[in-house]
Amino acid sequence: MKFIPTAVSGAFVVEIDARSDNRGMFARTFDAQSFAAQGLIPVYPQCNISQNHRRGTLRGMHYQAEPRPEVKIVRATRGKVFDVALDLRPDSPSYLKWASVELDAARHNAFYIPVGCAHGFLTLEDDCELFYQMSQAYVPELARGVRWDDPAFSIAWPFTPSVISERDAALESYSQETSL
Template sequence: MRFVPTAVGGAFVVEVEERADDRGMFARTFCAESFAAHGLASVYPQCNVSQNHRRGTLRGMHYQADPKPEAKLVRAVRGRVFDVALDLRADSPSYLTWAAAELDAARRNAFYIPAGCAHGFLTLEDDCELFYQMSEAYAPELARGVRWDDSAFSIAWPFTPVIISERDAALESYSQERNFERH
């Protein structure tokens, strides 16, 4: 595997190194030792899938608050998505910076999103499915989110989403979310 750093500190695009022969292909997609050597979460007690019917579906920007912030290792197992990590760690040198990766099932790449970062994606074609490895179990009382189009971040989405859940469309701006967190 190759770990390609991004503009968000601790976020990496993880590329597989395929070995092919007349039987087909083999590649390692995860190794706890390799992830730990890069300072990344190496234990994932929960895995999730996200199936999305139509091109232009947006999910995000979601994160889990303290005391159980979650790192995510996300990969497309069908289709292609524009996947985004947004640094919400106030003590990070890349605070309020975003990074994106095109996850493509055909390339078998993944995106590692560190704990304390929000995550979201936009489907680039119909019938996309993502597989998530999560460093923490889901805690609904700690689930948070910020607007995908918040001017505080200026994420350069490749096009305007067509489908957004009511919940995601109703998320507040980051400044409003931070005021909520303080009260």
């Protein structure tokens, strides 16, 4: 596996090292030792999937607050998405910066999103599915989010979403006092 740093401190694109032959392809997609050697969280007690029917579906920007903030490893298992990590850590060198990666099921790449970052994505084609590894169990009362289109971040989405939940559309603009 390759760990490629992004503009967000502690966020990495994770690429596989595929071995191909006449049978097809084989690759490791996760190895706790490799993650730990990079200084990354190696334990993920919860996994989730997100199915998205239509191109232009936006989910985000979500995070889980203290005392159970979460690391996410996100991978497209079907389709392509524009995936974003947004740094909400006031003490981070990349505070209020964002990084994006095109997650593509055909490339088998992933995005490691550290604690203190909000996460969201926009589907680039119909019928996308994402697989999440989560370092913490979901705690509904700690669920938080910020607007996907907040001018404080100026995320350069590839196009305007056409499908967004009422909850995500109603998220507040960012305020440091109410964050993390």
